[in-house]
Amino acid sequence: MNPQLEGLEALEGTHLFTLERSASALRLNRFLRNLVVPENRALFRGDPEAAFDKAGLTPEERQLVRKRDWAGLVRYGASFFTLEKLARVTGVSNPEMVAAMRGETLEQFLKTRNVPGAR
Template sequence: MSQTVNIPGTIMLDGPMATKGYPLNKMCYSFNNAAARNEFKEDEEAYYEKFKLTEDQRDAMRKRDVIAMLEAGGSIYYLAKFAGLLGLSVQDVGGLQTGMSTEEFKAFLVKQGEV
């Protein structure tokens, strides 16, 4: 059986993480619906309660701390929906996670694409 590998700066969504992150991911998955997005915007705390987020997850959400969301079991595909709700692009999210500005992050992407 392959062991879970430790890749620095990478949080794998495996069994324990998926179990831990389930409420957070379920909440973010609900953001597919406009009604859910509006409900969240009206009262974030009530919406966390509705999905029974853990304290760590609520805290990460309040701080818009993407890394903390990942550490709390968030799956990037659902977190991306939260980012969308906040009007953030994938590059904005990249910047937030790496501590770069969005412009720096974009430049970083371009540089890697160069031969």
């Protein structure tokens, strides 16, 4: 392990995005990344199951995406940058996504920030 990362996994809520984790979630991250392609976005919005089939997602990956289990997606190995693609397509803001990852409401999360009027 990279010496700079030693001990980080002991920090509550920290999920290291390692090469191994990245490789194990490559299919999911490709699916999420490809939501930038208009045809893929339209397919996902119109028929998520067909989009999952096209990407070859596993049952676990499909369930994580269906439920918008943001924390589960991170634990699985989804890159935050690809999660932003899913959030945009589903109308979820970054603060809403991060609040859900933390198990908080948006209002609870915003109280921990110094950003008046953020949504």
